[in-house]
Amino acid sequence: MFSRALRVPRAVPLCTRARATPITRATRSVTTDAASSSLRHSVPKSEDEPFQVTLSDESFETYELDPPSYHIEVTKKELKQMYYDMVCIRQMEMAADRLYKEKKIRGFCHLSTGQEAVAVGIEHAITKKDDLITAYRCHGFALMRGGTVRSIIGELLGRREGIAYGKGGSMHMFSKGFYGGNGIVGAQVPVGAGLAFAHKYNESKTATIILYGDGASNQGQVFEAFNMAKLWNLPALFGCENNKYGMGTSAARSSALTDYYKRGQYIPGLKVNGMDVLAVKAAVKYGKEWTAADKGPMVLEYVTYRYGGHSMSDPGTTYRTREEIQRMRSTNDPIAGLKQKILDWEVTSEEELKKIDKDARNHVNEEVAAAEAMAVPEAKPSILFEDIYVHGTEPQFIRGRTPDENFYFNQ
Numbered sequence: 001m002f003s004r005a006l007r008v009p010r011a012v013p014l015c016t017r018a019r020a021t022p023i024t025r026a027t028r029s030v031t032t033d034a035a036s037s038s039l040r041h042s043v044p045k046s047e048d049e050p051f052q053v054t055l056s057d058e059s060f061e062t063y064e065l066d067p068p069s070y071h072i073e074v075t076k077k078e079l080k081q082m083y084y085d086m087v088c089i090r091q092m093e094m095a096a097d098r099l100y101k102e103k104k105i106r107g108f109c110h111l112s113t114g115q116e117a118v119a120v121g122i123e124h125a126i127t128k129k130d131d132l133i134t135a136y137r138c139h140g141f142a143l144m145r146g147g148t149v150r151s152i153i154g155e156l157l158g159r160r161e162g163i164a165y166g167k168g169g170s171m172h173m174f175s176k177g178f179y180g181g182n183g184i185v186g187a188q189v190p191v192g193a194g195l196a197f198a199h200k201y202n203e204s205k206t207a208t209i210i211l212y213g214d215g216a217s218n219q220g221q222v223f224e225a226f227n228m229a230k231l232w233n234l235p236a237l238f239g240c241e242n243n244k245y246g247m248g249t250s251a252a253r254s255s256a257l258t259d260y261y262k263r264g265q266y267i268p269g270l271k272v273n274g275m276d277v278l279a280v281k282a283a284v285k286y287g288k289e290w291t292a293a294d295k296g297p298m299v300l301e302y303v304t305y306r307y308g309g310h311s312m313s314d315p316g317t318t319y320r321t322r323e324e325i326q327r328m329r330s331t332n333d334p335i336a337g338l339k340q341k342i343l344d345w346e347v348t349s350e351e352e353l354k355k356i357d358k359d360a361r362n363h364v365n366e367e368v369a370a371a372e373a374m375a376v377p378e379a380k381p382s383i384l385f386e387d388i389y390v391h392g393t394e395p396q397f398i399r400g401r402t403p404d405e406n407f408y409f410n411q
Contacts, residue, residue: 030303031058032328034117034275034337039345040071047077059279063262063269065298068286072278076347082124082277083342084356086116086335089140091364092149096139096156096170100312104372105156108183109170110137114307117334118241119144121280122209126288128177129204133192134211136171137241137306138181141211145178149367159374166377167387186212186219189238193225196236196297207235207291209284215246217260226264226299235291237284238264239300241274247310248319264299274302275334305332381407 036056043051050073060067093111100109112119119140122132134141142152147163155162156170163173171183179195182188192210199206212222217240229236240260244251251258261269268290272283280302287298305328309316316325343350377383385398385407394409 029058030061030271031056031273032275032303032305032332033058033273034277034332034334035340036273036276036337037278037341043076043345043347048075050075053278055276055279055282056273059273059276060283061259061261061271063259063264063271063299065268065270068270068282070282072282072285074278078124079338079342079347080352080356082120083335083338083353084360085120085123085144086277086338087357087360088149088364089116089119089143090335091361092143092152092368093139095153095364095368097308097312099153099156099368099372105170106158107169108136109156109312110310111308111312112137112140112306114328114333115241115243115274115304116140117277117280117338118211118274118302118304121274121277122239122284124277125281125284126209127206129206130209130288131177131179131192131195131199131206132209132211133179133188133195134181135185135188135213135216136181136183137213138171138173142173142175142178142181146175147173147178149364150370153368153371154374157371157374158376159371160377160383161371161374165387186216186222188212189216189219189222190225190228192238193229193234193236196229196234197232199235200232205235205292207237207288209237209239211239211241213246214240214242214244214251214255214258214260215249217263218255223263226267226297229297230264230267233294233296236297237287237291237300238267238297239302241302241304243304243306245306245310245319248314250319259301261299261301264297267297267299269299269301271301271303274304275332275337277334277338385409 038054040052040054052071052073055070055072090113093113096105096109097111099105123144132141132145139152142163151163152173155164155166155168155173158166160166163175171181173181189210189212192208196208199208242251242260246254261271270283273279283300287300290298307325307329339353342348397406397408400406
């Protein structure tokens with residue numbers, strides 16, 4: 001039946017058949033320039049008095065959506081705090097890199113060096129009553145959501161005082177309002193939809209930030225979560241951190257459509273310059289206003305870049321050139337970009353910025369030293385089995401391989 005419709009008459013030479021029109025792929029036009037914002041009005045003397053900044057007109061692309069305002073209010077205090085936060089994250093990740101190479105951190109370890117503006121920009125746009133869930137490149141988000149450098153590094157070292165008692169490691173960190181750190185690719189997206197459902201159910205006017213990478217964007221559960229969120233009009237801000245490479249595969253090789261903000265189809269989308277912390281803040285603030293107005297979910301795409309490999313076991317230079325990495329580090333770095341704007345706008349002096357740098361480095365160094373000094377947890381069953389059940393709901397015992405290996409609760 002189908003063969004008739006598709007059959008090409010043999011009398012027609014192959015060379016004369018109509019050629020298919022080539023598909024023209026849209027080029028990504030959102031800038032990754034971290035220093036593209038400009039000052040709209042003069043900077044006030046007060047640390048807490050707001051002033052307006054104008055974002056680059058290449059900060060956003062939209063899908064079935066009007067763009068956010070290109071003017072955002074900030075204060076001198078907030079700009080300096082953003083700078084401090086990004087420096088802290090980078091110094092923490094560099095410390096994790098060192099400890100891994102010294103074989104003090106074992107197992108998986110995924111660093112976010114180069115992507116600091118995403119975590120910091122999001123946190124400065126939401127409140128502690130909002131929820132956030134992400135994938136395994138989670139250290140910066142854990143810090144921004146209320147974790148400490150000491151607890152995060154302690155977790156990486158497997159210490160009892162780590163943020164997840166040393167049992168989660170690099171990929172599984174949790175704190176109030178932060179639901180991980182999830183190791184299964186894309187699995188956090190439907191969990192995030194469930195968190196958003198809780199906000200909807202409680203009529204709280206708060207939202208859930210749901211993050212995943214470009215490598216996870218083709219997972220079926222992502223689209224299932226999109227569908228449920230739209231059907232139920234959930235306050236969900238889905239966000240693809242597009243750092244251009246899923247493990248060792250470029251986005252163009254793994255995705256037929258690399259405009260991830262359009263993947264929601266029936267959900268409006270927003271692509272944002274993920275290297276400019278101010279653009280990220282403006283986009284997420286807009287998304288929060290969207291969900292608070294009961295307009296349902298939104299799909300964001302944060303265009304960013306990771307300087308290192310996918311994980312510590314990946315050198316990161318076999319599928320991309322060293323020149324590409326160096327170009328991004330030297331021209332689009334989120335910390336250097338914000339620093340340039342702070343100096344250009346005379347928010348503070350270079351001497352004070354150097355002091356902020358020093359304070360951040362000293363703080364991270366002290367916290368890392370404290371984490372390394374933590375005692376290694378005892379290898380005993382009471383610690384191994386303590387977090388399986390909610391306290392008070394445990395069964396009498398957990399069966400071992402043999403009766404003498406049974407573990408009895410409440411002994």
